[in-house]
Amino acid sequence: MVQSRDAPAGWGEGGETALNEATGHDVIVLEHVTKRFGDFFAVHDADFAIPHGEFFAMLGPSGCGKTTTLRMIAGFEVPTSGAIRLEGRDVSRVPPYRRNVNTVFQQYALFPHMNVFDNVAFGPRSRKVPEAEIKTRVGEMLEIVRLEGFAQRMPQQLSGGQQQRIALARALVNFPSALLLDEPLGALDLKLRQAMQIELKRIQREVGIAFVFVTHDQEEALTMSDRIAIMNEGWVEQIGRPEEIYHRPETVFVAGFIGQANLWQTTVDAASGDTADVTLGERRITAAISGRSVRRGDPVTFMVRPERVRVSLDEPGNGHQAVACRVVDLVFQGPVVRFALDAAGAEVVAHVGADEQLPLLRPGDAVWASWERDAALLLSGAAADAGDAPTAVGAET
Amino acid sequence: MVQSRDAPAGWGEGGETALNEATGHDVIVLEHVTKRFGDFFAVHDADFAIPHGEFFAMLGPSGCGKTTTLRMIAGFEVPTSGAIRLEGRDVSRVPPYRRNVNTVFQQYALFPHMNVFDNVAFGPRSRKVPEAEIKTRVGEMLEIVRLEGFAQRMPQQLSGGQQQRIALARALVNFPSALLLDEPLGALDLKLRQAMQIELKRIQREVGIAFVFVTHDQEEALTMSDRIAIMNEGWVEQIGRPEEIYHRPETVFVAGFIGQANLWQTTVDAASGDTADVTLGERRITAAISGRSVRRGDPVTFMVRPERVRVSLDEPGNGHQAVACRVVDLVFQGPVVRFALDAAGAEVVAHVGADEQLPLLRPGDAVWASWERDAALLLSGAAADAGDAPTAVGAET
């Protein structure tokens, strides 16, 4: 039945297809999906949808359940409860070889005893597509991944990046409804990874189907995706566009995992709608609330990104929130100088660019740390909730 | 003889010792050291000195010769030509067990069949130090690395960071003239790496001897070192403080390897002392020369760091150098938005911070890319010399 649907439609190479435009809605829907291994919950109640043509990232630390989620969509794992819908059809218990999604595996999993052509032709041959059509399709796919002359090579003769592209072609040749990628760039070195990020985006635009990829690299997720789902310990913490997630994290974990953040635990002095007042040092500061709403006395975490923090000798004027600090340490990091400041016991980290003119500062000097009002955010819950994300140290950008 | 020198001095735990201050000069000197393996030159003519008490990094990509250099200092390799001096004495052909330097190995190389105490005591026992003194010294060292209670543990019972500290203690207990560290943080995960960076700096300050460490991670080298030697294909390309190397790279390779850089190949129109004129787009631009001097007609590479490039709709005023560009792509990267611009065929990358107010730009819009005069630099040689560092893509910061 998979065959009967895609063979005529076959999304070809020209972006969005008639099928995708016709159906319009989401290609993959997870409905309260939970996966348990024994006593261990790998995925808790994942509930989201991925529309046609979206570049969707699942991001999180090791063991957060992102790979398990991908494997459930692919069909290698069966959800303990909940349902997975693929183009509207419940496929939760359908084996992988009857689902019209294809996977690009982390180590590519090219068949070492077959040449590139046979590797790419494996899927269509399984589905008994005529050899003549297979030949055309494989040729087209090798063109899309720009490896036209490589059909007769063996996988071992290819570089990592070329193997990666063959793995892409092998998946795309089947005209899947969505492509699943498991840490697609994890096995490549830095330079190649950056080149493949651009290449992947280009191919995704060209074929126009949804790409769902799993990564633990927040920079990769920010750079490539239309939307990101941040996962932690089996829970989906937040889903949104990269800008939303970076600028308006909803949980302390997300704030610490995406980029670096100054996170101070405090309690709410007064709450009013979207904002609340807290006390930092001796100052009462008002900031927007992100995520769950809070009430007076609730523990909250005050967040401000290090690159938004200004360091100055004089107290800045209005429109800025400021705390008095002492310089603890300054470390040259290239594009920025990292200031570690001490604000009455709380550590403040500021990243100061090379073109901000600053007097020569030494450890011990008294300075003001300030930020624009819209740079600050209040997150419900204490920083300790973030587990392994200690205060003011997030993942590197 | 090693023993007779350090036993009385024994730099103890109190920072600079009498010995270091008295001798004053360099602890390690490499004099035109070359190492060949068959036809392969691992190290070409390395010629530099490391003073007492310095935190010195050797940084470079895989196979650049940095580890071979370290192993020659440690005594595991013998230089093909040139000499290595340790506190003035030529040790080029002295076996490792007769040199007063100690190494912290990449995977720590703790003896798995000995407990922590016996591991740390291994060196002093080899040198027949009395057991009573060993006991005191080991205790002191475990205190310095803050693992006092762990003497009876086996290495397998320790976490990666704890093993790292024991390896440090095992090396430092011998009061070496210098400590050599081979990718000391490579085996740790990101969070632990950041914590150990701070810890290593603290220990180095406490014991006051020279630390020489090898890394391929430019961020680590920038953050931790007093001086950095950048190596490439066996050559030492530049030695200097982190700021010098970042802001005034002397070769195209260094510019591309440390941080990210816009690198444009061009030729010199006119040269005068420290500056030279080149033509970018239709504009003649004057910039400072770094590294070898150039003459009219020489190929040069114009460099400007992406975080120094401003993007604006109007041409900026004087004091700024500017080129007209078209927006190719913009990618959200968290602290900055990465603009890929096209300046008459040359790619310009700009990193624009979140607090620089910018109108909403789309691919195709006409903009100006500008930078302050002191942000630009001319490097002799073409960007192609940089080998694997393609234009405008350096290592990530």
Next chain:
Amino acid sequence: MAAAVGERDATGARRGRFAPYGLLSPGVIWLALFFLVPLASLFQMSLSAKESRFDFSPDFSWKWSNYSDAVSHFSAQFWRSFQYAGAATLLCVAIGYPLAYVIAFRGGRYRNLLLGLVVVPFFTSYLVRTLAWRTILGDDGPIVGLLQNTHVLPENGRLLATGISVVGGLTYNFLPFMVLPVYVALEKIDLTLVDAAKDLYSSGWRAFRKVVLPLSLPGVFAGGLLTFIPAAGDSSTRSSWVAPTTR
């Protein structure tokens, strides 16, 4: 890390350049002393003219006719050896491949235990094992009695000292030599290849035929050699299994 590896390799290459053949010496000496010398001696003996097999006087005479004599006198025995060994090898594949497959892919953490169980009988002495089998399969033993009573065997049929027993004995003795290389070949197969095949619309059986089987063939081939060659040599000397009538 990659740097360290690369540079260590360079060191290794250097060591190899300085002492390339000298390093071979322990193995070469061992081989010469305990393999080539006996082999050469045997070869010399094979070309000598002798009155009896137990006469060790060196009466060397380039007597190549010994070989033609051996072939013409013992061709039936040679042929039968090959037949027995071939049958035993096929049986070893038929039993050993599924066994190795189950251990490699379904064994989980019991893998090494299961492999150990396959090998452990071979740590008992060859003589003890043979003696035990004679008891079980002997003309008066329980199996023959049962088979005769159920008329699977004729009234005076036997199991020991028949062609079947030779093949069975060879199969039994060489099965581990088939299981181990096949296991090694299977164990090396990346299981994500099977996932990939299934992802590409292949059922489990097709994934086996197209991916697992081709990738394990080198192991089957190695196992076949390890089984066939010594089995061919052994089957002719395995007198305790062979009946007087088939000898």
Next chain:
Amino acid sequence: MAAAVGERDATGARRGRFAPYGLLSPGVIWLALFFLVPLASLFQMSLSAKESRFDFSPDFSWKWSNYSDAVSHFSAQFWRSFQYAGAATLLCVAIGYPLAYVIAFRGGRYRNLLLGLVVVPFFTSYLVRTLAWRTILGDDGPIVGLLQNTHVLPENGRLLATGISVVGGLTYNFLPFMVLPVYVALEKIDLTLVDAAKDLYSSGWRAFRKVVLPLSLPGVFAGGLLTFIPAAGDSSTRSSWVAPTTR
């Protein structure tokens, strides 16, 4: 990547939970059929009263006295077996440890070749090997003649069928069982540990004594077991090596 591994492990654990004992079946069946059944049969036979060793009638009678008879009649043979096996094991350590050391640490890329050379003689048939050795070491062979001529052996001395030849034969036959586990133990030792010891002021010899030797002892122990146990079983049956006078 770590995530993927962790999650696959979890899958493995689940599979293990659903089919824990069933998976053991191929190994258990194999073990039962080819090891336990013969062993049980042998045990039964050992408690039976029989007129002759070749009488297979099931005359079972819990005859425990068979054991005390065996010990009292054959205690000298038992004792000699243990002595021979012990001597052979010690010889195997003395020869096998340096051999394994050289292969593991100086073998470079020839390692597997050298290991192969150690094992390859054992792919020739046991009978052929023994026959070849009889030719070389026989009373009329070249070695005995040489040794007699140089008066290392007395005029009527022999090599074959003496206690020395038994120990030599056992050593020869079981050496690979010593070399392989010692090699595996040595090969697992991280060479940077030796670098670390040298860095910590140890000479090469001290580094060997303090680091390499202690870490390889489990291999020596395993090799000793693998050598001693079958050697003890074999030495009593190795009649072709043993002289009538020592039997």
